[in-house]
Amino acid sequence: MEIWAGSVAVVTGGASGLGAATAKALADAGLKVALFDLNEEAGQAKAAELGGSFHKVDVSDPASVKAGMDAVVDALGANPRVLVNCAGIGPASKTVSRGEPHDPAMFAKVVGINLVGSFICASEAAARMVAADPMAPDGARGVIINTASVAAYEGQVGQVAYAASKGGIVGMTLPMARDLADKGVRVCTIAPGLFLTPLLEGLPQDVQASLGAQVPFPSRLGDPSEYGKLVCHIVDNPMLNGEVIRLDGAIRMAPR
Numbered sequence: 001m002e003i004w005a006g007s008v009a010v011v012t013g014g015a016s017g018l019g020a021a022t023a024k025a026l027a028d029a030g031l032k033v034a035l036f037d038l039n040e041e042a043g044q045a046k047a048a049e050l051g052g053s054f055h056k057v058d059v060s061d062p063a064s065v066k067a068g069m070d071a072v073v074d075a076l077g078a079n080p081r082v083l084v085n086c087a088g089i090g091p092a093s094k095t096v097s098r099g100e101p102h103d104p105a106m107f108a109k110v111v112g113i114n115l116v117g118s119f120i121c122a123s124e125a126a127a128r129m130v131a132a133d134p135m136a137p138d139g140a141r142g143v144i145i146n147t148a149s150v151a152a153y154e155g156q157v158g159q160v161a162y163a164a165s166k167g168g169i170v171g172m173t174l175p176m177a178r179d180l181a182d183k184g185v186r187v188c189t190i191a192p193g194l195f196l197t198p199l200l201e202g203l204p205q206d207v208q209a210s211l212g213a214q215v216p217f218p219s220r221l222g223d224p225s226e227y228g229k230l231v232c233h234i235v236d237n238p239m240l241n242g243e244v245i246r247l248d249g250a251i252r253m254a255p256r
Contacts, residue, residue, distance in 0.1 A: 001029045001030060001031075001232060001235065001236045003135050003136055003140070004029065004030070004031055004081065004082065004135075004235055004236070005029070005030035005031065006030060006031070006032065007031050007032070007078070007080075007081035007082065007135075008031065008032050008033075008034060008072060008076045008077075008078045008079065008080045008081060008082070009023075009026045009031045009032070009033050009034070009080060009081070009082035009083070009084065010033075010034045010035075010036060010068075010069070010072060010080040010082070010083050010084070010121075010125060011023045011026070011033060011034070011035055011036070011083075011084045011086060012036040012037070012057070012059050012083075012084070012085050012086055012087035012117070012118075012121055013036070013037055013059075013085075013086035013087030013088060014033070014034075014035030014036060014037055014043065014046065014047075014054075014086065015035060015037035015039040015042040015043035015046055015054075016037075016039065016042055016046075016197075016198050017086070017195075017197035017198050017199075017224060018086045018147065018192065018195060018197060018224050018227045018228075019035070019037070019084070019086035019087065020035075020046050020224070021223075021224030021225050021227055021228040022084050022086060022224075022227060022228045022231050023035055023046065023050055023052065024050060024225075024228060025225065025228030025229060025231060025232050026082065026084075026228070026231065026232065026235075027050040027051065027052060029232050029235075031082065032051075032052060032076045032077075032078075033047075033050055033052035033053075034047075034052055034053045034054075034055060034072040034075065034076060034080070035047050035052060035053070035054045035055070036055055036057035036059065036065075036068055036087065036121070037054070037056070037057070037087070038056060038057075038058060040054070040056050043055075043056070052076070053071075053072065053075035053076055055068040055071045055072065055075075056068075059085075059087045059113060059117030059118070059120060059121055060112045060113050060116055060117040060120070061120075062120050062124070065120050065121055065124050066124055069124055069125065069128065079125075079128035079129070079131075079132060080125050080128060080129070080142070081129060081132070081135065081141070081142045081143070082142065082143050082144075082145075082235055083121060083122060083125040083126075083142075083143075083144045083145070084145045084147075084231055085117075085118040085121055085122065085144075085145070085146045085147055086147050087113065087114075087117060087118075087121075088113060088114045088117075088147065088165075089109070089110060089113050089114065090110070090159070090162045090199070091106060091110065091161070091162075092158035092159065092162075093106060093158060093160070093161065094157065094158050094160070095160050102160065102161070106161060107160075107161040107164075110161040110162055110164075110165050111161065111164060111165045111168070113165075114162070114165035114166065114168075114169070115164075115165040115166075115168040115169055115172075118146050118147075118169055119172065122144050122146065122176065122187070125142070125144060126142070126144060126180055126183075126185055129141045129142030129183075129184075129185050130142075130180070130183040130184070130185060134184055136238075138184070138238065139184040140184050140186075140238060141183060141184035141185050142184070142185045142186075143185070143186045143187075143188075143234065143235050144176070144180075144185065144186070144187045144188075145187075145188050145189070145190065145231055145234055145235075146169050146172075146173065146187070146188075146189040146190075147169070147189070147190055147191075147192065148166045148167075148169040148170045148173075148189050148190065148191040148244060149162070149163075149166040149191055149192060150191055150192070150193045150246060150248050150251065150252075150253055151163045151166050151253065152166035152167040152169065152170045152191055153167075153170075153191070154252055154253035154254075155167075155253075156253055156254070156255060156256060157255055157256050166191070169189055170189060170191065170244050173187060173188065173189040173242060173243070173244050174242045177241050177242030178242065181241070186234075186238070186240065186241040186242075187241065187242060188234050188240055188241065188242070188243050188244070188245065189243070189244040189245070190227065190230055190231070190234075190244075190245050190247055191244055191245065191246045191247065191248070192222060192227055192246075192247045192248065193215065193222060193246070193247065193248025193249060193251045193253075194211050194212065194214070194215060194221050194222060194248070194249075194251065195221060195222040195223070195224055195226075195227065196208070196221040196222065196223060196224065197224065200221060208221060214251060214254075215248070215249035215250070215251045216249060216250040216251060217249055217250060218249055219249075220249075222247065222248075222249065226247070227247060230245065230247055
């Protein structure tokens with residue numbers, strides 16, 4: 001990670017879960033981290049812990065994202081060289097439930113935050129990366145890492161909106177990488193399986209154990225730090241580009 005030391009990394013959803021673990025991993029690797037989140041209290045605390053900066057940003061709002069990126073420059077002295085999109089929501093609702101159709105506003109909100117929000121942040125960050133000088137002889141200027149989910153491939157009952165949003169992230173990975181290839185910006189996506197994020201931490205211990213037992217090996221829930229490790233490897237490995245990597249212990253989700 002030598003060439004990346006001292007560079008700025010923006011992590012959306014950085015106040016908790018996979019985002020917070022990613023921010024810590026990048027900070028430990030010597031990058032200056034900026035956290036985007038709507039949870040101001042948790043975000044400020046995490047940023048202080050990591051010696052980085054926090055910015056209250058709505059990823060689905062282009063003006064908010066641009067203002068956040070500008071604030072990153074003011075706080076950390078440079079535009080981002082690394083962007084990791086971890087912000088997302090996952091409310092459950094079936095296509096038809098008790099005879100009623102899925103709330104279209106909820107569907108649009110999930111897609112707006114998870115998919116459109118990832119794209120807005122990626123496009124804004126990429127514009128800043130391509131304007132910067134190369135960091136290496138091969139012309140490397142930056143790395144964008146998006147977060148999909150195994151639900152992109154095996155969405156479960158009640159995950160129609162979530163799976164659609166994550167499938168969209170999978171689908172945009174290669175064309176985005178191709179768009180930015182001649183500009184020295186790489187793009188990859190991680191599709192995590194069952195991880196011990198705040199959503200699962202709120203479940204009873206026996207339920208957590210039951211979910212972990214569904215994972216072939218290792219038969220447990222993933223630790224967010226393991227997601228952070230993969231982020232660092234993608235940043236550091238220049239041949240990883242245009243790829244979606246499942247990080248799931250070989251699980252394949254059942255319908256329920």
